[in-house]
Amino acid sequence: TPIMQLTTAYWDSQTFLTANRIGLFEQLAQGALTSVELANKLGLQPRHTDLLLKACVGLGLLQVEQGKFSNSPLSDTYLVPGKNSYMGNAVRYSDNLYSAWGQLETALREGHPTMPPADYLGKDKEKTRHFVYGMHNRALGIGAALCHLVDLTGRRQLLDIGGGPGTYSGMFTQRYPDLRSRVLDLPEVVAIAKEILASMGAADRVELVPGDYKHTPFPQNNDVVLISGVFHRESEATCRALIAHGNPQAALYARI
Template sequence: MFTRDTRSSSNGWYILDICRGHWAAHALFTAVDLGLFDVLAQGAQTPARVAAVLGTHPEATARLLVVLEGLGLVEREGELWRNAPLAARYLVRGRDAYLGHAVHHFANLAEGWSRLGEAVRTGRPVGFEPVERANYDERLRDYILAMRDQARLKVEQLAAALDLSGCEHILDLGGGPGVYSVALLKKDPRARATILDLAPTLKITRELIEAAGMLDRVELRAGDFTKDELGEGVYDLVLASNVVHIYDADTNRQLMRRVFRALRPGGQVVIHDYVLAEEPSLEAALFDLNMLVGTLTGRVYSVQEMGSWLGDAGFEDVTYHPLTAGSGLLKGRKWTDK
């Protein structure tokens, strides 16, 4: 039976374990890409049978299975291998909680990360070239479905943290897969939502909203929220989920001023994003570095920085609600017109 090493973070083995981290990630990327977990979902299999279905080398497949066992993703009994509960829930295509698109998204980022040294030396992104080799439509669908996968992990937390009292109209900026809009509409059956995103994205959004049975309560509005006016006194809640980390501080400050105008008195803005605390979590710090690798102006902001945008725009009662170690919700109210 495969055993995991238990090593202190105070010795040299910890350094080597960090170095091996990308080996484990690539083992997972490969298994998902091959569809290995889909094969094991059909029942316990021998490595030879798995290899025959996948069209892979039998011995190499057996060696991959041993690593996946060590990662807690598969189990074996004698000569037979099956999915562990974690993989059965999250890594089998077609399952409600499937995370395979998110796994593929991280795999797409790997080549850019291999050039991190160049990004640190120059301060410029290096991740565009490997990502843009793929067909645009395929790349976009892959990205939107990855965002859906990740959003489903904490959508219940987000919805539970928001007060929708008197909320009739929600604006979801860059709402992509629409996961959060759907959850908020389920929480308040009287509300309706507008998802504002780029036109190519909304083609995918429409499919996902229709599958959720919410097309009659969701307006899909094509546009660029970094430039377009959002209206005046139209919405009761504006959600900016995982968008401010893409843009520079001035763009976000201007956006929050337009959000303020778009809200009715008593309405609220909710920024959901990664957050750099005074002692940053590894989750947020790594994502901040990912923004260096893959975007021109993106970065992770502190609560204080984001709060200053809201204060300058006229929002009051600004509060922060953590969701994970490195992300949370910054909320503000518009009590009167500025």
């Protein structure tokens, strides 16, 4: 029934999150294996590994033939590191939030996050890395559509406020060779963005500005300002202040 499906939905989620966390899909990208072979390679218990693999088959994440397991087309496309469509880091970010969702009642009663945002914005290096790379994985798909929809012909300077991995800036400057961008975000975040932009071949076109967009003065002389993935986590007052503060100075042809 729908009620029981909702009640046990986290069983599916935890099966998937665990499979991703232990490197199952990356291992199977090298070739099909039996459950015993996988258990040995990943340092797991054979019987429990077999149960996990069969559950992944049921979820459409794996396929099995003559006792050997392999990635399904879905997993092969989105869960194997190194592919442009890789979403594994975004999955790891959701995995890091799993325990926080288990404390939803506490958040409702006390009125504050059960996992402080600082944990994935610099305080915890591993969680921060998963978060920034996860946002990059997502932004690659969104950015392809964004660059097609937003025409920046003739624009010279983009300011990317709270730009995280810098993916959108990298993609826009690749599409428009005369465009340069500046990404403003927290120091720990832009340190990882530096790696990402280098991998995109955009490091010479995108400047990284460490700072907090609530307090750091914005770089001037922009004719485009991008604010993405920010408003949903801020108050209305903060959002209005960011728009007012980030309004491009080239008034005649400005765009935000």
